[in-house]
Amino acid sequence: MAWRWTARRLVISAFVLFHLSALVIWTMPRCCIKDRFAGPYYYYVLPLGIWQWWAMFAPDPVRDTVVVDAEVVDAKGIRHIFEFPRIADLPWWSKIPRYRNPKFSNNMANEEYAKSRHFAARHAVRQLGLGPEAFPVWVSMYYKVKESPPPGTAFADPMAPTRVQMLERFEFTSMKEVRP
Numbered sequence: 001m002a003w004r005w006t007a008r009r010l011v012i013s014a015f016v017l018f019h020l021s022a023l024v025i026w027t028m029p030r031c032c033i034k035d036r037f038a039g040p041y042y043y044y045v046l047p048l049g050i051w052q053w054w055a056m057f058a059p060d061p062v063r064d065t066v067v068v069d070a071e072v073v074d075a076k077g078i079r080h081i082f083e084f085p086r087i088a089d090l091p092w093w094s095k096i097p098r099y100r101n102p103k104f105s106n107n108m109a110n111e112e113y114a115k116s117r118h119f120a121a122r123h124a125v126r127q128l129g130l131g132p133e134a135f136p137v138w139v140s141m142y143y144k145v146k147e148s149p150p151p152g153t154a155f156a157d158p159m160a161p162t163r164v165q166m167l168e169r170f171e172f173t174s175m176k177e178v179r180p
Contacts, residue, residue: 023050030112042115065146066105068167070124074134082124108167109143117141121170125178135174141167 022041028034065088072080084105087095107113108120121139130137143165149156172178 018044046113046116046119063148065148067144068105068108068120069142069144070121071140071142072125072128072130073138073140074130075136076134078134080128080130082128084120084124105143108141109165114168117168118170121168122172122178122180125172130175132175135172137172139170139172141170143167 022044025034025037025041026045067086068084070082070084072082074080104116108117121141124139124141125137143163145163145165147156147160
């Protein structure tokens, strides 16, 4: 019986050590240590949404509304648009479990999260439900940036143009490439 308790404590301790090291490596500024050891943590940190992004905090937080979309062009030249979830369009009870989505959108332009863009492009193709005859497909990930209202005003100008910024393009030759 004592060996079970010891084994359980070792497993829990290993997980806590792994989790804390993931957070420390992830939140440190860009350096050779982070470049060397962050790779394995991508598969743990990104899907759980526990990554950090310091531009969210003072003294200069992000003030614009950013959404990410994917345009998928199939082998026949048909365009399909996949809109990633927008928190503002959801009722309040649906917003609570998705509070990390805006952080996901803001991180997409950061070169450190290039793997996230690839995962998101694959996700977009899967969600569109394209059949095998649609391949190869080309996926364009892009930002839509809408400026927030200036301080002291209640509403943004509804006629202000939305800036569109291309993030990256991907080509998937078969359904095999987009499956997890």
